[in-house]
Amino acid sequence: MHEGLYIGLMSGTSADGVDAALVELRHRSILLIASTVKEYGPQLRSAVTELNNKPKIDLADYIRLDNYVARSFASAVSQLLAESTVAAADIIAVGSHGQTLYHLPNDPLGGTLQIGNPNLIAAMTGIDTIADFRGADMAQGGQGAPLAPAFHASVLGNGEPRAVVNLGGIANITILNGPSGETLGYDTGPANSLMDLWCQKYTGEPFDRNGAWARSGSVNAELLNNMLLDPFFNAPAPKSTGLDYFNYEWLASYLGNSADRAENVQATLLELTALSITKEIHRQLPDNGSLLLCGGGAHNSFLAERLGALLGSDFTVAPTSDYGIDVDFCEAMAFAWLAFRHKSGLPGNLTTVTGAAQPVVLGGFYPAPKN
Numbered sequence: 001m002h003e004g005l006y007i008g009l010m011s012g013t014s015a016d017g018v019d020a021a022l023v024e025l026r027h028r029s030i031l032l033i034a035s036t037v038k039e040y041g042p043q044l045r046s047a048v049t050e051l052n053n054k055p056k057i058d059l060a061d062y063i064r065l066d067n068y069v070a071r072s073f074a075s076a077v078s079q080l081l082a083e084s085t086v087a088a089a090d091i092i093a094v095g096s097h098g099q100t101l102y103h104l105p106n107d108p109l110g111g112t113l114q115i116g117n118p119n120l121i122a123a124m125t126g127i128d129t130i131a132d133f134r135g136a137d138m139a140q141g142g143q144g145a146p147l148a149p150a151f152h153a154s155v156l157g158n159g160e161p162r163a164v165v166n167l168g169g170i171a172n173i174t175i176l177n178g179p180s181g182e183t184l185g186y187d188t189g190p191a192n193s194l195m196d197l198w199c200q201k202y203t204g205e206p207f208d209r210n211g212a213w214a215r216s217g218s219v220n221a222e223l224l225n226n227m228l229l230d231p232f233f234n235a236p237a238p239k240s241t242g243l244d245y246f247n248y249e250w251l252a253s254y255l256g257n258s259a260d261r262a263e264n265v266q267a268t269l270l271e272l273t274a275l276s277i278t279k280e281i282h283r284q285l286p287d288n289g290s291l292l293l294c295g296g297g298a299h300n301s302f303l304a305e306r307l308g309a310l311l312g313s314d315f316t317v318a319p320t321s322d323y324g325i326d327v328d329f330c331e332a333m334a335f336a337w338l339a340f341r342h343k344s345g346l347p348g349n350l351t352t353v354t355g356a357a358q359p360v361v362l363g364g365f366y367p368a369p370k371n
Helices: 043-051 059-084 117-124 135-139 149-154 193-203 209-215 221-226 248-255 262-282 301-311 330-345
Strands: 004-009 018-025 028-039 091-104 111-115 128-129 161-167 172-178 184-188 289-294 315-319 364-366
Touching: 004 059, 004 172, 004 301, 004 330, 018 330, 028 059, 028 330, 043 059, 043 091, 059 091, 059 111, 059 117, 091 117, 091 330, 111 135, 117 128, 117 364, 128 330, 149 161, 149 172, 149 184, 161 184, 161 262, 172 262, 184 193, 184 262, 193 209, 193 248, 193 262, 209 262, 209 301, 221 248, 221 262, 221 330, 289 301
Parallel strands: 004 091, 091 128, 161 289, 289 315
Antiparallel strands: 004 018, 018 028, 091 111, 128 364, 161 172, 172 184
16 A cells, blocks of 8 residues: 555636645545645636637647646645645655546547646656546546545445535535445536526626525526426436536526526526435435535535425535535545555446446556656
């Protein structure tokens, strides 16, 4: 086992910056030592968001963006080390998820694309870097996502029936200790992505803080029911998605020429997120259990209220922080853990989650320069 200090780097579908987590990893434990956020500047965030909505890019621009993102990731490592006073030489490896541009899991010739050149991260930080975690799973016929359920099972699976939901741009769910006894996981649909896009369009704010704007509106039942008819919500697992699917064009196709008030649309989008998540929890944990929330959406108090109301009194709702895993850095910690698994020669995927033919070691190794 390659136990010791690792750094995990994550930028999700919200594309607002890099979450960096410094952790100490042992075989059965993980300790968050330090964490930081390196925000994307407006130019970089705009470039990534635009590509998610209209995925066309000149190859020269792609190369520049790949390295632009890598520099942000490397800067996040430098910022984290400076704030923690830990030396780069003490870090075994960096686990970098990269920035997803496109995810195409169901096409026979499909794949997944994350940018953030790991060679440049290794060169700029002087730390061995593990990246491209999704490709090996997809080479085995898997979805390549979600990858966090294996981490959730390792650090949050205590024998009680639980659902762990990461509320990033997309919501993904992990089912622990359900009736089947297997760890399950898949994407349930949009979490923050559509709400953020709508909020930015009509308020100029990057997100709806605490869901206050959604709370001021009323759910449009017709719009909600029409969106829930989208085939993704009823598709069987394994399944994964991204902003290449749930984007503004998707939302506009359901809005049509609707003249409803903007706050009512926001309320409806929040209810879409809550309903699509709780439907899956009730299906996988039919009796009772607990829901643990992580990701940026865990701070949306109105969303948490709606999740609790829809689940009912047989379920408890709490942040993962109550169980020792920081809500804002859960995914970054997961990629530090996946780097540890790679260095230890251990599989990082769960076939019950991704549908891969077999468990495999995830990620490619990018060594730092020797001098």
